[in-house]
Every structure is written in C-alpha cells, then in structure tokens.
Amino acid sequence: MAIDFQQIPSPCYVLEEAKLRRNLELINSVQQRAGIQIIVALKGFSMFSAFPLVREYLPGATASSLNEIKLINEYMGIPAHTYMPAYQSHEFEEVLSRSSHLTFNSMNQWEKYKERLAAYNASVDSENQVSCGIRVNPQYSEVATDMYNPCVPGSRLGVTRDKLPASLPEGLEGIHFHTLCENDSYTLERTLEALEARFGELLHQAKWVNMGGGHLMTREGYNTDHLVDLLIRFREKYNVEVILEPGSAIGWQTGVLVSSVLDVLDSQGIPVAILDTSFAAHMPDTLEMPYKPRIIGAYHEPVAGKPTYRLGGMTCLAGDFMGDYSFDEPLTEGDLVVFDDMIHYTMVKTTTFNGVNLPSIGIWKEDNTFRLVRSYGYESFKDRLS
Numbered sequence: 001m002a003i004d005f006q007q008i009p010s011p012c013y014v015l016e017e018a019k020l021r022r023n024l025e026l027i028n029s030v031q032q033r034a035g036i037q038i039i040v041a042l043k044g045f046s047m048f049s050a051f052p053l054v055r056e057y058l059p060g061a062t063a064s065s066l067n068e069i070k071l072i073n074e075y076m077g078i079p080a081h082t083y084m085p086a087y088q089s090h091e092f093e094e095v096l097s098r099s100s101h102l103t104f105n106s107m108n109q110w111e112k113y114k115e116r117l118a119a120y121n122a123s124v125d126s127e128n129q130v131s132c133g134i135r136v137n138p139q140y141s142e143v144a145t146d147m148y149n150p151c152v153p154g155s156r157l158g159v160t161r162d163k164l165p166a167s168l169p170e171g172l173e174g175i176h177f178h179t180l181c182e183n184d185s186y187t188l189e190r191t192l193e194a195l196e197a198r199f200g201e202l203l204h205q206a207k208w209v210n211m212g213g214g215h216l217m218t219r220e221g222y223n224t225d226h227l228v229d230l231l232i233r234f235r236e237k238y239n240v241e242v243i244l245e246p247g248s249a250i251g252w253q254t255g256v257l258v259s260s261v262l263d264v265l266d267s268q269g270i271p272v273a274i275l276d277t278s279f280a281a282h283m284p285d286t287l288e289m290p291y292k293p294r295i296i297g298a299y300h301e302p303v304a305g306k307p308t309y310r311l312g313g314m315t316c317l318a319g320d321f322m323g324d325y326s327f328d329e330p331l332t333e334g335d336l337v338v339f340d341d342m343i344h345y346t347m348v349k350t351t352t353f354n355g356v357n358l359p360s361i362g363i364w365k366e367d368n369t370f371r372l373v374r375s376y377g378y379e380s381f382k383d384r385l386s
Contacts, residue, residue, distance in 0.1 A: 003256070005336050007370045010260040011277040011359035013347050015050060017366045019254040023218045024057040027249060030217055030224050031058075034231040036242040039081060041213045042068040044247020046348045048075040049363065049373045054250070060100070062245040066091050069098045081210070081245065083135060083176060085156060087113060096120045096130050103133045103176040103210065106159060107169075110134065114171055133174025133210065134159055136202075140194030141179040143214075145289055148181045161198040168205045175202060178212025182248050185227035188215065192234060208241040209234075215244055218252040251344030256296065257282065257359060261335045264309070271309045272321075273331045277339075278313035280320040281353045285345055292322060296338040299326040307331065315354040352381040 039060035083103040137158030141151035259277040303326040310323030358376040
C-alpha cells in the first residue's frame, strides 16, 4: 500500500519500513552467500529509530566520529568499526573503549597512537581487544565527481604504497580502502585489480580487508551474483575476513521528503514555486554533487504544454532552487511536492541555515500506519549556536 501523504506533516522525511526490510534482506543474502560481513555506515544512514530493524540483518556499524560511535553503542548495542582521518588525543581512549576495529589514515597516526593502543589491549580481555588496520589508497577510482573521489592527486584519505614498508607493521592486522561511490560490482572488480597490483603482498599478511562503501547492491540491475563470486574468490585467495560498509545501499529508495507549496510567483517570465523545505539546508547533495532529485507525480524534465516550475527553497541563498519540473496540473499554495529517495545521505547532512526548521522524521510502518519519530523547532536551531 502506498503512503497516505495526507497523514504526513510538511516538511517531513518518511522512511518506508517495508522497503528498508527489502533492502536489508537482499544485503543479508549477499552477506550470507559470500561469507563476509556487511555493516551499516552511519555517514550514509544514521536513522537510529530504524536501528533495531537493521540489527536483525547486519552484525555491525561503522563510524567516523566519537558521536557516531556513541550512537552505535547506544542504539545498536555493539562496539563500532571506526575510521577517522585523524584521531584527537583527548578522545582516543574513549574511542578505543567503544570500538572493535580501528583504522588509521596514515603511518604518522599509527606511530603516534600504537603504544596507547598496545597498553589498552593489554588491559582488557581478548574479546574486548581492538583490531587495527591502515587505510590504503590504491590510486584507482571511477568516481567522476572530484569532491567524492578519494584517489585524486593530493587526497588526504589513505596511504599510497610507497609510504608503507614491505611488511605490515606489528600490530596492524587489517587493510581498509574506500574508493567507490554508488558503483557496481564490475567497478569493484577493477578496483581490486589495482589494489592487488600495489598491495598484494600486504593482503596476504592481513587478517581482514575492509572494502569500504559505495557498493550500491540494492540498485535495480546490480549483479549481486557477480559480487558474491568476486568476494568469495578474494576472501579465499588471501584467507582474510572481508568487510563491506555501504551507506547508500541501506537506505536506497526507502523513503521520501514530503514538502508543500507556500507560494507561486512569476520571476521574469519563469514560474517559481516556493516550498517549505530547502535544497541547500535539507538536500545539500543536490547542489554539491550536483543531481536533480525526482519528484513523485512530476515530469523530471520540462514538457511542452504542461505547467512547468522552478522550485525554490526556504533560505535566502540565491542558489537555493532546483529546476525545472513539469506537472499535469498547475501548482497552488498547499499542494504537496514529494521528493523521492531522500533517506540516505540526506537527513545526515541537514543544517538550520537561516534558522530554517529541520524537516520532521517519521516512519511509514509495515502495517500501513504512520509514526512521527521527531519534530524540530527553535531549540534545535539554538543548540547549534552560542
């Protein structure tokens, strides 16, 4: 049954529970067939009200900050797989106590913290010791947008082969790479070829390999059979535990952002509809990547003869708009405009720029009822300031 949008406050992110479960079932199938671990990356999906459902299928979660670690501990009840571009000294012991795996971004960071790590591991039983790895840069990526490409010249993310010794230093058990962004298994296959060419001897010495995120296995047309075969062959070749940590794949096509029209005006011959949401504050990837989000019931590109509008956001930023969309009927004040696929990498990036309220968050349950999880107001805006 489709969402009854008349039950939804505007603006509001709405997760469809049944669609999330569908994604998790597919991801778990890959995990079981390949004999690997797939964990949720909070940078792409941090909706902790849905973590109980995620936990039914996935064994872990990955964090890139102490706050994300705490969210994993509190709402999933497990230690985190942790990676940060650099660790802060005053947080380090707490990060260790809340993590099961720790990846270092550089040999400088490893040298700085390895003695504190060793002391921590010596103070706890074997089940609570932290397994450490190093993030590597295979100098190969097919990500087209430089902002999302961790292998561009001068990238601060990961160690190139010339910065590592012939053998993994004692205490480092894992190799981590993350060079994909919403890619398929054939891109992963070519990436692994580059990884093996540069780091093959170190892979044979590792206990685990974390292949990062960007594996969009829940996208229609993704060849999961090819992915499973690829992962099995890699795991058996190097006798390692394999970990994947997708962000987009978890929340892919699982929900929407409901908004409504506040005003319709003519701007020098261009019809503009102003919404109660913001592209800049609530959908920043649409401007950063950039990409044009789909709207349910609208035409993605202008259609001659149909009412066509440029959509404007709530902030004073001149560029807070997206255009142009056509509709079957003219837009009027109060009409709903529903943006599709707005759960992954969206609510995690929201801001209260201009004092614009954050959208509410809700779940359309599997029994076709709506649960409002959270709404926001002045306190949420004030808490980010001083």
